Every structure is written in C-alpha cells, then in structure tokens.
Amino acid sequence: MTKVWLVVERDLRTFLQYKFLLIMRAIWFVAQITFFGLISSRMVIVPNYYDYYVAGVVVMLLYSTAMFIGYDIFEEAEHGVVEYLLSLPISRKEMVLGRSIGGGIRSFVYVGPLLGVVLAIIGIANPLNFLVAFASLFLFAFGVSGMSIALAVGIKSHDKYDILLGVLDALIVRLSTTLYPKAFMPNLYSAIAEINPLTFASDLFRWGAGLESVYLTSPLTAIVGLFLFFSTFTFLSVAIYEKRLEGGGWE
Amino acid sequence: MKAITHLLEYDFRMFLHYRWWMLGLISMNLADLFIMAMVFTKMVNPTIILNYFQFFSPGITITASFAAAFTIGREINWEVRRNFSHYLLSLPMTRRELASGRMLSGGLRGMIYMSPLLLTTFIFLGFPTPLQLLTILGALFLLVAGTSGLSIAIAASTKSFEKFVTARGVIYYLLFFCSTVFYPLKAIHGVLPQPLILLAQLNPLSCGADLIRAYLLGSPPFTAALLQNLLIFSVIFMVSGAAVYIKIMEHD
Numbered sequence: 001m002t003k004v005w006l007v008v009e010r011d012l013r014t015f016l017q018y019k020f021l022l023i024m025r026a027i028w029f030v031a032q033i034t035f036f037g038l039i040s041s042r043m044v045i046v047p048n049y050y051d052y053y054v055a056g057v058v059v060m061l062l063y064s065t066a067m068f069i070g071y072d073i074f075e076e077a078e079h080g081v082v083e084y085l086l087s088l089p090i091s092r093k094e095m096v097l098g099r100s101i102g103g104g105i106r107s108f109v110y111v112g113p114l115l116g117v118v119l120a121i122i123g124i125a126n127p128l129n130f131l132v133a134f135a136s137l138f139l140f141a142f143g144v145s146g147m148s149i150a151l152a153v154g155i156k157s158h159d160k161y162d163i164l165l166g167v168l169d170a171l172i173v174r175l176s177t178t179l180y181p182k183a184f185m186p187n188l189y190s191a192i193a194e195i196n197p198l199t200f201a202s203d204l205f206r207w208g209a210g211l212e213s214v215y216l217t218s219p220l221t222a223i224v225g226l227f228l229f230f231s232t233f234t235f236l237s238v239a240i241y242e243k244r245l246e247g248g249g250w251e
Numbered sequence: 252m253k254a255i256t257h258l259l260e261y262d263f264r265m266f267l268h269y270r271w272w273m274l275g276l277i278s279m280n281l282a283d284l285f286i287m288a289m290v291f292t293k294m295v296n297p298t299i300i301l302n303y304f305q306f307f308s309p310g311i312t313i314t315a316s317f318a319a320a321f322t323i324g325r326e327i328n329w330e331v332r333r334n335f336s337h338y339l340l341s342l343p344m345t346r347r348e349l350a351s352g353r354m355l356s357g358g359l360r361g362m363i364y365m366s367p368l369l370l371t372t373f374i375f376l377g378f379p380t381p382l383q384l385l386t387i388l389g390a391l392f393l394l395v396a397g398t399s400g401l402s403i404a405i406a407a408s409t410k411s412f413e414k415f416v417t418a419r420g421v422i423y424y425l426l427f428f429c430s431t432v433f434y435p436l437k438a439i440h441g442v443l444p445q446p447l448i449l450l451a452q453l454n455p456l457s458c459g460a461d462l463i464r465a466y467l468l469g470s471p472p473f474t475a476a477l478l479q480n481l482l483i484f485s486v487i488f489m490v491s492g493a494a495v496y497i498k499i500m501e502h503d
Contacts, residue, residue: 024417027417027420038442040291040433043295043296046294170279170283
C-alpha cells in the first residue's frame with residue numbers, strides 16, 4: 001500500500017507543474033459562472049437554473065481535470081520515463097492503482113476551492129447528504145482517471161488520444177445532465193443521459209447540496225451507477241495497463 | 252504576389268496536418284449545435300428567443316471560424332520558439348509580403364474550416380440571396396483575417412507556449428461570452444456591467460453572428476455598423492499583427 005501512495009504523491013507533484021493549465025481552467029470556470037450561467041439563467045424556463053448550472057460546471061471541471069492523467073502518460077512515454085517506471089520495484093497493479101487514485105485526488109485538490117465557491121452560492125441543506133455525495137464524487141473522479149489511463153495506454157498515440165478525448169468530451173458532457181435537465185432532452189439524448197456517469201455525478205452533487213428539483217436522478221441510482229463506473233474502469237485500467245505498458249509502440 | 256501565393260500554399264499544407272484535430276473540433280461544434288442548442292430550444296423562454304437552434308447556428312459558425320483562424324498563432328509561436336524565423340527571413344520575399352501572407356493564410360484557414368458549418372446554417376435557416384451571400388463571405392473574411400492578425404501579434408510576442416495558450420484562452424472567453432454568439436444583446440442588459448455590454452455590442456463575433464442572423468432570420472435588423480465594426484477590427488488587428496510580427500522577427 002505504501003508503494004501505491006508513493007505513486008499518488010508523485011502524480012500530485014507532477015500536477016502542480018501545470019500552472020498555466022490550472023490558471024486556464026480557473027478562468028474557464030469563472031467565465032462559465034459569471035457570464036454564461038448568469039445570462040442563460042435569465043433566459044430559460046427552468047426554475048433556479050443558475051444553481052443547477054453552477055453545480056454542473058463543477059462536475060465538468062472535475063471530469064476534465066481527472067482526464068488529464070492520460071496526458072501525463074504520453075509525456076512520460078515521450079521522455080522515456082515509462083522505462084524508468086517499469087524498472088521500479090512496484091508492481092504494475094500498484095502503479096496503475098496509484099495513478100488512478102492520484103488522478104482522482106489531484107482533481108479534487110484542484111476543484112476543492114472552486115467547489116467551495118459553488119457551495120457558497122448554493123449552500124448545503126443537509127450535511128449528511130452532502131458527505132454521501134462528496135464520497136461518491138471521489139468514486140467518479142477515480143473512475144474517470146481509470147478511463148483516461150485505459151484509453152491512453154490502449155491507444156498509445158498522443159494525436160489519436162487528443163482527438164478521441166475531444167469527441168468524447170463533446171458527447172459525454174452534452175449528453176448528460178451537467179448543463180440541462182433530462183426533461184428537456186429529445187428521447188434519444190435522454191436515454192443516453194440516463195446511463196451517463198456525468199449525469200450520476202452532477203445530479204448526486206445537486207442532491208447533496210440540497211437542490212430540490214423534480215429533474216434529478218434518484219440518489220440511490222446515481223450511487224450505484226457511479227460505483228459500477230468506478231469498478232469497471234479501475235478493472236479495465238489495471239488490465240490494459242498491465243498488458244500494454246511494455247513493448248513500446250508509442251506514437 | 253507570387254511569394255504570398257507560396258506562403259499560402261505552405262500554410263495550407265501545414266493546416267492539413269491538423270485535419271484530425273480539426274475533425275475533433277468540428278465534432279465538438281456539431282455536438283454544440285445538434286445536442287446543446289436543440290435542448291436549449293426547449294428550455295429557452297420563447298419570448299426571449301423563439302428558436303434557440305436557429306439563433307445559435309450562426310453563432311457556432313462564427314465561433315468555429317474564429318478558433319480556426321487562431322491556429323496560425325500556434326505555428327507562429329512554435330516558429331518563434333525554434334528560431335524558425337531566421338529561415339523565413341532569408342527567403343526571397345519582402346517583410347511585408349511575409350507578414351501579409353501569414354495573415355491571409357490564417358484567414359483562409361478560418362474560411363475553409365467554417366464553410367461546412369456555414370453550409371449547415373444555410374440548410375437549416377435558408378439560403379441568402381447572392382448579394383447577401385457575398386456580403387456574408389466578405390464580412391467573415393474580415394473577421395478571420397483580423398483574428399489571425401490578433402493571433403499572430405500574441406504568438407510573436409512571447410516565446411512561452413504556455414503564456415500564448417493562456418492569453419489565447421483569456422481572449423477566447425472574453426470575446427465568446429461578451430458577445431451575442433450565445434445570447435441576444437437584450438439578455439445581457441442588466442447582467443453584465445456597462446463596459447462589457449459595450450464590448451458585446453462592438454465585438455466582431457457579435458457583428459459576424461448578427462449579420463448572418465439579420466439576413467437569414469430578419470432579427471436583429473441589418474445595420475451598416477455591423478460591417479463597419481468588422482472592418483475596423485480587421486484593419487486594426489491586421490496592421491498591428493503585421494507590425495508586431497515583422498518587428499519581433501527582425502529583433503529575435
């Protein structure tokens with residue numbers, strides 16, 4: 001377990017080097033909640049839409065920050081660090097578990113202060129509900145990191161990963177309830193949103209913060225969905241990482 | 252003129268290297284239009300915007316052309332970091348040809364990238380008359396040429412890729428969100444402070460989007476100020492972009 005934490009610590013330190021990226025994401029967050037959120041909430045017929053929207057923006061940020069671990073893997077491959085990592089007295093399982101956890105924790109470390117801003121806007125109605133939601137968001141972040149690692153190591157091409165991530169981001173965010181409730185989606189989109197982990201995470205966060213809305217997914221469904229998402233992608237990332245990390249072939 | 256043609260060809264070939272990346276971007280733009288805008292159509296109060304999909308379609312075209320025209324900055328920044336400018340300066344062409352060639356390349360890229368989205372807009376909103384089409388294309392060219400000038404000025408001013416990306420991000424968010432790309436001007440009133448409302452009015456992205464809306468939707472009404480603002484933006488940023496580019500290349 002100590003070895004897993006060593007990997008986690010390393011990933012946290014690496015993350016702090018991306019100062020400009022972190023600044024950019026923070027600017028994006030501010031722009032979303034001060035411009036688009038405020039203005040669009042005056043245009044829509046959804047009651048209390050601003051609170052609904054800012055909660056979704058935090059989950060989007062958590063998702064995109066946790067996905068960033070895949071880029072670290074490409075950086076390591078480009079600079080020959082993969083071979084160094086393989087030579088360490090750490091098993092592949094410990095390595096990938098550490099990376100999934102590290103990817104999740106670092107996204108929380110980053111999103112934490114911004115989450116505080118959002119909670120200051122929305123408030124917390126029931127602390128117990130919030131703790132349950134908060135713990136589930138950890139599962140979500142670990143699952144996203146696992147997904148990012150599985151994709152990066154599975155594809156082994158920086159360009160393809162970049163494109164896939166763009167397309168995935170375009171679809172997974174928009175076909176979820178991060179930005180709008182399911183009730184306003186066409187049937188096909190709504191059906192996809194119902195099984196989307198971003199829907200589970202954002203609706204659970206809203207429930208935890210005490211946003212009362214008829215549009216939210218049931219908390220139990222969301223927790224089970226996030227647990228399944230976390231288990232699937234943690235298992236997949238371990239399996240793919242173990243199988244694909246060695247042997248080069250990085251583009 | 253021949254030198255400029257060579258530069259256009261060179262930059263166009265470079266642009267083709269980004270084709271997959273562009274495909275990713277186009278898919279994001281289309282997802283914005285066919286998913287986000289469709290959902291917002293049901294959510295938005297019809298007294299503010301009757302059909303959000305129709306309203307947003309010109310907006311996404313403008314957003315896409317702006318983003319594509321900015322890609323020239325990425326390359327210029329790379330050239331500045333790798334001292335590639337020494338090679339460019341040794342070529343048998345004047346500094347003015349070099350700067351205007353790069354500027355036009357950026358504009359050309361924006362126009363090419365934006366064309367499928369503009370066509371999508373025409374398909375869903377109806378086709379303009381030939382004169383309106385020419386005006387739209389001319390206005391969009393002013394927008395993308397000015398944008399590439401802006402992008403080149405920023406890219407040439409710093410050797411740090413991170414600083415370039417950060418500056419680009421700040422400009423993106425400021426110009427995108429303080430514009431009428433996502434919402435009409437009347438929705439901004441009372442939310443943003445007066446200077447930002449003024450920015451939204453004069454913003455070239457607003458002018459481009461509103462020009463297409465004026466012709467295809469009839470609202471907001473067409474005014475000469477839309478074209479005038481675009482022309483001023485384009486001239487200022489093309490001239491300043493070229494001046495900064497030449498100066499920095501020579502002193503590097």
